[in-house]
Amino acid sequence: MMLVQRRILPWRRIRSARSFSSTPARALIRSIEDLPDRIKPSYVQRPPATLLSLQWPSPPRNILITKKKRTPGITESLVEYTTHLSTTYPSINIILPPESAAEVHEQLSFPVYTYKEPRPDSTPQHLSDKVDLVCTLGGDGTILRASSLFSHSATVPPVLSFAMGTIGFLGEWKFKEYKRAFREVYMSGASDAYAKLEVPEHLHSTTDPRTPASTSDPLDQPLSYNDIRGKAMGSNRTARILLRNRLRVGVFGPSGQRINSTHSDGDTYALNEVIVHRGSSPHLKIVDVYVGGRFLTEGVADGMIISSPTGSTAYSLSSGGSIVHPLVPSLLLTPICPRSLSFRPLVLPAETPITLRLGEKNRGREVEVSIDGKRISGGMGVGMEVRVVGEEVRTADGDWVGGVPSIVRGVNGLEEREEDHWVGGLNALLKFNYPFGDQDADGAGR
Structure with missing residues (x-):
């Protein structure tokens, strides 16, 4: 019995030493x-x-x-x-x-x-x-x-x-x-x-x-x-x-201080849109709209959308806005459920600045602002402004520097048909001008 105990003890000491190994784990x-x-x-x-x-x-x-x-x-x-x-x-x-x-x-x-x-x-x-x-x-x-x-x-x-x-x-x-x-x-x-x-030296070996x-x-x-x-x-x-051109967005308080970013360069870039909306408030919002520094109108609606051409097929489209090809340098101004049926969506040049300001006449004292689906913390109170302009994507020397470079497929190598991917996508995804109801191949559904 003593002999058996002497054989077990060394094994137990070795096992204990291994369990407390200090060898670092692989950093994954x-x-x-x-x-x-x-x-x-x-x-x-x-x-x-x-x-x-x-x-x-x-x-x-x-x-x-x-x-x-x-x-x-x-x-x-x-x-x-x-x-x-x-x-x-x-x-x-x-x-x-x-x-x-x-x-x-x-x-x-x-x-x-x-x-x-x-x-x-x-x-x-x-x-x-x-x-x-x-x-x-x-x-x-x-x-x-x-x-x-x-x-x-x-x-x-x-x-x-x-x-x-x-x-x-x-x-x-x-x-x-x-x-x-x-x-x-x-x-x-x-x-x-x-x-x-x-x-590279670490790739000189032929085996990996x-x-x-x-x-x-x-x-x-x-x-x-x-x-x-x-x-x-x-x-x-x-x-x-x-x-794909983006929007440059700045949100400012009544005193002019920036509230949408803690980043040093200030502006936030949006690929789709910036939205000013009533959120949980039951009341329509009164938003003063300025285009190119000039007062355009006092919009009474659930909110306002400023979108890029890429964002034209998102919330703006659901609110009645136009579909704009992503290569057209433009801004879209679309009201959300406006009180006046004559307040129609606008398409403006990309370099035209648009300002949305919450007016004093609002019954609710705050609206929500979201940029590409991200809500700006704190909301937007009376006197605050959202300023939007199209992003510059080309330098004075002709270099392409801005935007979101999206990799797309060519179409059979035919230069004149390179944009067909957008047209095809419009038909396939949106069912553009697609008839209502079941349409049989022989026309029996008419």
Whole structure:
């Protein structure tokens, strides 16, 4: 019996020592601050095409991926997508919002990066300085949330959106196309710039532990820097960019102090719209409307919408506003359920400033203000103003710098039909001029 006890004790001491091991765990979620600085692409106009060409000076490295929340199927797609990017492309760093990073990092064999949640009326620190490309998995709301992460930045990275929501006007690609879509974006650039790439030291090895042993899909084959050299798609096969103009929004108190942002540059950029509405108040609101600095009218309505061309198919459309092509530089002023039926929606030049001021005649003393679905804390009291103007997207030298660069598909390489994706989307999603009732093919339903 004593012999048995002597054999057990050493084993128990070893087990105890292991349980208190100080070996650090592998860091699967890292700070975005550790990433290299952002690579900014250029956008080139190619006459007579209206879309722009995306040209990278070197391959993108830092990829931000946002997804629709609380949707298990999309979460599975996120894991599939990030795994493909990590195993196929060299030097790719995956950035996820904090909630998504915490949800999926244990299912991944590689580290992901994230950022700290920002304060209200602010944006995540370092994000605009680090992100090269944004990918979205979801509907229009997911794209709006991704855009809002850069709502205080004058430049937004290109956005590659996969339509995985219900009805949406902004999603461009189907998720099943993600391998081809990403490769087109990744390889879009000038051949001479890619040909001069130097292989990073940590990628000199021909084997990568993350690489799958074998795959039948050529788009899953690991893409090395040697593969990239001299194999860019060329000037005629670059990814196409639809530059969506944003709104510059400022909310000011009666004394002129800004209340919509704590950010140093002040204005908030909105992709869709800014809305002044009565909220929970039972009374119509009286809003003084100024266009170009001149008084236009005293609007009595449930509220007012100022939208961009992109936002013309959102709340403005539901309130009777016009549908405006996203390439038309304009602002839309749309009343919400106005008392006077002669108060009709207006379409104005993008450079025309619009001011909405809550008048003294209001029975309710406050209205709510929301920018791309985000409510401004504190609401808007009597004498306060919302000032809106279209964003400048081109410099005096002709460089394209502003807006939200949305990556769209070309149509069979035909330059004259490049905008067909918008027309087709209008018919497919909105059922534009679609007849009421069941329409049989032989006309029996007439």
